[in-house]
Amino acid sequence: xxxxxxxxxxxxxxxxxxxxxxxxxxxxxxxxxxxxxxxxxxxxxxxxxxxxxxxxxxxxxxxxxxxxxxxxxxxxxxxxxxxxxxxxxxxxxxxxxxxxxxxxxxxxxxxxxxxxxxxxxxxxxxxxxxxxxxxxxxxxxxxxxxxxxxxxxxxxxxxxxxxxxxxxxxxxxxxxxxxxxxxxxxxxxxxxxxxxxxxxxxxxxxxxxxxxxxxxxxxxxxxxxxxxxxxxxxxxxxxxxxxxxxxxxxxxxxxxxxxxxxxxxxxxxxxxxxxxxxxxxxxxxxxxxxxxxxxxxxxxxxxxxxxxxxxxxxxxxxxxxxxxxxxxxxxxxxxxxxxxxxxxxxxxxxxxxxxxxxxxxxxxxxxxxxxxxxxxxxxxxxxxxxxxxxxxxxxxxxxxxxxxxxxxxxxxxxxxxxxxxxxxxxxxxxxxxxxxxx
Numbered sequence: 357x358x359x360x361x362x363x364x365x366x367x368x369x370x371x372x373x374x375x376x377x378x379x380x381x382x383x384x385x386x387x388x389x390x391x392x393x394x395x396x397x398x399x400x401x402x403x404x405x406x407x408x409x410x411x412x413x414x415x416x417x418x419x420x421x422x423x424x425x426x427x428x429x430x431x432x433x434x435x436x437x438x439x440x441x442x443x444x445x446x447x448x449x450x451x452x453x454x455x456x457x458x459x460x461x462x463x464x465x466x467x468x469x470x471x472x473x474x475x476x477x478x479x480x481x482x483x484x485x486x487x488x489x490x491x492x493x494x495x496x497x498x499x500x501x502x503x504x505x506x507x508x509x510x511x512x513x514x515x516x517x518x519x520x521x522x523x524x525x526x527x528x529x530x531x532x533x534x535x536x537x538x539x540x541x542x543x544x545x546x547x548x549x550x551x552x553x554x555x556x557x558x559x560x561x562x563x564x565x566x567x568x569x570x571x572x573x574x575x576x577x578x579x580x581x582x583x584x585x586x587x588x589x590x591x592x593x594x595x596x597x598x599x600x601x602x603x604x605x606x607x608x609x610x611x612x613x614x615x616x617x618x619x620x621x622x623x624x625x626x627x628x629x630x631x632x633x634x635x636x637x638x639x640x641x642x643x644x645x646x647x648x649x650x651x652x653x654x655x656x657x658x659x660x661x662x663x664x665x666x667x668x669x670x671x672x673x674x675x676x677x678x679x680x681x682x683x684x685x686x687x688x689x690x691x692x693x694x695x696x697x698x699x700x701x702x703x704x705x706x707x708x709x710x711x712x713x714x715x716x717x718x719x720x721x722x723x724x725x726x727x728x729x730x731x732x733x734x735x736x737x738x739x740x741x742x743x744x745x746x747x748x749x750x751x752x753x754x755x756x757x758x759x760x761x762x763x764x765x766x767x768x769x770x771x772x773x774x775x776x777x778x779x780x781x782x783x784x785x786x787x788x789x790x791x792x793x794x
Contacts, residue, residue, distance in 0.1 A: 563603065
């Protein structure tokens, strides 16, 4: 089966592929994947955070087996099923009172964010949406239309979309300056012909993921929340990538001491199965029957897996574990920064960590080619991780929530070796010629 990657290229469309190296996986357990050549790879991506409990976790596996052995249909489209009801009730118990109304279940963060975008416009009658430059809210036409990531620059945007800069403390050189620049830009937008009362919702990421794993300055989102409350704008929190224990708190927005009106979950919620959820106030969530549905929404097998994920996070105290192992990783990386000449900044919370690579630390010049070579070299050395960022120069670490400190140390050692090899010119540039990445 060693030619699996070649066989895929001869049989599967590349329209849903984002590739960084010739990875072909046939199995996995815990924090490790097994390639078609028998090699073991430490997984520092967890499929972009979707395999939140790692691979083949017993709790998820058992939940799937039980649900499939006595299957309660395939959907909640035309009948209630117990797993989806149990999941909805659990999610409602985990969110702030402000958004504790109803739950919508879908397949991915993409369909969830698209649903929210249409829902807030329909329910409020307002015709504008605020979002951030660099934000990636999904890959459907509706979710791409309210995203600001440069990879989607050729995608038709929602006509009422207003994009504002996400505060980049490293790029600005100072957290206060980064925050002030964004808030000033927001004031400028509404000093023209645009009125805040025209805005239905502000889509936020408590940590911006694909835009570069940007951690907001302290107090920034408190100001955004005040702005939204003052003008009756719904605060929509996209927790798809970094929610549910990844940041060392259950919800990433808790770090900012805010309460959103609507929360969107995805990726890690399903533990590797397709599952997303929107949680929000009843008047918004029940805007209109048959407003957003697909045949397999509320699938009981996927819902059972998601419920197992939430129960395992609680039972195994993975919120605290994520905080502890994440702090260990950040401290370990910080000690090594000066020795790695390509590293400009290390940032993150819990097990959501970004390493920004630059070719010039003074000018903070993005090292795009070197970043692509680094993830390729890490793959050669036995580590899976990818890169993100508006300039494609941030190594993203989103390992399973179950990652141990020894596994963390193993992965950091490989990252260090990869960075040193790239800096020394030991990794040929032609290796990445077939891999576009972000």
